[in-house]
Amino acid sequence: KAGVTQTPRYLIKTRGQQVTLSCSPISGHRSVSWYQQTPGQGLQFLFEYFSETQRNKGNFPGRFSGRQFSNSRSEMNVSTLELGDSALYLCASTQGSPLDEQYFGPGTRLTVT
């Protein structure tokens, strides 16, 4: 069974631009979560989607948004990029129950210049 995939793996953007990251969960998994990892803040939860609905969100500004499609694939968007948005963005999938094991993708490394 294929794992979680994320595209692109690397991105370089300029301040003020916007970016869209994509995540395809493990087949049969209906929940996708997104995390931001930085050296200073560690791993922080962005949001979680299940059956195209956002069920949970972390404490991030509205510039960070996401969505999920009917095939469970998810995208996250960051608008008006800031230097501080440079990070590794990880997505993870589960079948959907709160205590399911969560499997991560390889991440997208975003650099904002």
Next chain:
Amino acid sequence: AQKITQTQPGMFVQEKEAVTLDCTYDTSDPSYGLFWYKQPSSGEMIFLIYQGSYDQQNATEGRYSLNFQKARKSANLVISASQLGDSAMYFCAMRGGTSYGKLTFGQGTILTVHP
């Protein structure tokens, strides 16, 4: 709210020896899950082991075992017979029974395995 504390920023172990990585947690949720992940320098977060709060026995997965002491709120990871490929960052994480999708992570422990 949940909180994870990993007090060991770095650990060193000799190849083929066992090592314990510490993790303590705090939560008000009656049911929760505890997770350990390995993150090599490539960045991918690799799932290692899971322990449910109501599980009676400690979880084991190959060379990994989780020493779960509920009363002390600790969930230490034990790696037996360390290998050079075990050198990586290790994260302890937890999720409450109502926290859909949200894992709370500790700050991590960098493990270095010496030949």
